Amino acid sequence: MKFVIRNIKRIIRLFFALQLTGIFKLFRNYNRKSKNVILVPTYIKGYFLNSLEHDFVLAGVLVNAGKDYRFVHVSKYKKIRDSFVIYNPHEVFGEGYVNYSKRLTEIVKDLELNKNSVFYPSSDIEWWENKTFMHQKFELLGVRCPETHVIPLDNYSTELNLPLAFPFLIKEEHSCAAQGVHKVNSRSEFDKIVNSDSFKHRNENIIIQKLIKMHRDLRVILIRSEIVLHYWRVNPSDEWKPTSTSHGSNVDFVTFPEQWRNYIINTFEKLNITTGAFDITWDDDDLSTEPYFLEISPSYQPNPPMNVVGKGFTYGQWKKKLLMKDSWDEHYIRIIYSIKEKLLLPIIKKSRQ
Ligand SMILES: Nc1ncnc2c1ncn2[C@@H]1O[C@H](COP(=O)(O)OP(=O)(O)O)[C@@H](O)[C@H]1O
Ligand SMILES: [Mg+2]
Numbered sequence: 001m002k003f004v005i006r007n008i009k010r011i012i013r014l015f016f017a018l019q020l021t022g023i024f025k026l027f028r029n030y031n032r033k034s035k036n037v038i039l040v041p042t043y044i045k046g047y048f049l050n051s052l053e054h055d056f057v058l059a060g061v062l063v064n065a066g067k068d069y070r071f072v073h074v075s076k077y078k079k080i081r082d083s084f085v086i087y088n089p090h091e092v093f094g095e096g097y098v099n100y101s102k103r104l105t106e107i108v109k110d111l112e113l114n115k116n117s118v119f120y121p122s123s124d125i126e127w128w129e130n131k132t133f134m135h136q137k138f139e140l141l142g143v144r145c146p147e148t149h150v151i152p153l154d155n156y157s158t159e160l161n162l163p164l165a166f167p168f169l170i171k172e173e174h175s176c177a178a179q180g181v182h183k184v185n186s187r188s189e190f191d192k193i194v195n196s197d198s199f200k201h202r203n204e205n206i207i208i209q210k211l212i213k214m215h216r217d218l219r220v221i222l223i224r225s226e227i228v229l230h231y232w233r234v235n236p237s238d239e240w241k242p243t244s245t246s247h248g249s250n251v252d253f254v255t256f257p258e259q260w261r262n263y264i265i266n267t268f269e270k271l272n273i274t275t276g277a278f279d280i281t282w283d284d285d286d287l288s289t290e291p292y293f294l295e296i297s298p299s300y301q302p303n304p305p306m307n308v309v310g311k312g313f314t315y316g317q318w319k320k321k322l323l324m325k326d327s328w329d330e331h332y333i334r335i336i337y338s339i340k341e342k343l344l345l346p347i348i349k350k351s352r353q
Helices: 002-019 023-028 044-050 053-064 074-079 100-113 131-141 187-194 197-202 258-271 315-320 328-350
Strands: 036-040 070-073 084-087 117-119 148-152 168-171 181-184 205-210 216-223 226-234 250-252 275-281 292-297
Touching: 002 053, 002 328, 023 053, 036 053, 036 074, 053 084, 053 328, 070 074, 074 100, 084 328, 100 117, 117 328, 131 148, 131 205, 131 258, 131 292, 168 187, 181 187, 187 197, 216 258, 216 328, 226 258, 226 328, 250 315, 258 275, 258 292, 315 328
Parallel strands: 036 070, 036 084, 084 117
Antiparallel strands: 148 205, 168 181, 168 205, 216 226, 216 275, 226 250, 275 292
8 A cells, every 4th residue: 555655645746847938848848869868777677766857856847847758778878969858867877886976976077077167066976875974074174073983894893893882883885864874772683784684795894983862963954054944853753763753753844953054064065965854963952962964865855844833734744645736746846846946946057958
């Protein structure tokens, strides 16, 4: 049943994505020779796994800016030249390569060598789902994060001395949505995870990080140094768990720690990327302490703002509801459209195509 609902919701999102321009305009502006290229997943399977809505949101931004466009399968990227190329990272590379973030960066670098103007550029996309790179950069640039150690998997043995006391977190290199974040309480738990074939298959390094005592973190989305969306994700239970809404967190779009606004913007500026979503947290949830940056991701799937107070359901329940009007899905398409538009319009205006 869950599977069916998930797919109906996907179709609902596609419906709203097509409505951004209307199907007629989408057809009219499609041009097989267009210099505005949207890279799309290689396999038909990819479409069903990742859905088409994100690609049509990009098409919507181009069409509403008066441009034509075409879709090109990522497998044919070598044929693209002198064009303006845009893509959704998680769409293009949902699976297939273990180190898909590295592979995608290589593809974008090739596109750039072929005189294409690409968004995301390689300098932005190398940050995507690539935690070893991210932590090396954080250290270099002085971005404050919880004490982190990156240990090459080749150095691992059951005798290896661990620089952190239990409990701490293991973070897999390409984790997203907290799927590769493990709390470990003991040496035997640690060895079990690190020694598993699946871990070895997915990781070249073991990233371990001090566990911060916290029940909430702040997601802040920035575009060119402007904060465009922020929300707290609050874990209502006493016990630690990741604050993603899939784990039952509540969401607060209103409160913002103003005293940290400039600090957050300045930290973002150090990274030299166009856009990104930070996950930020505080020791003991105490806003008078200096924040920790847990993560930056140049690609993100934001939760759309909605005030659920007095509505009789939680944000997480709203997200799962099967609705058309005022559904999470409708608001989601609208927010990603407005974010992509803000991100891409200045680049589209400058591009020759
Ligand atoms: N050092 C930490 N201490 C406490 N909680 C953490 C820590 N790092 C991450 N978390 C929690 O786990 C979630 C996922 O971690 P994150 O590093 O963002 O990985 P992912 O890339 O999988 O989202 C965070 O949103 C936060 O709730
Ligand atoms: Mg995260």
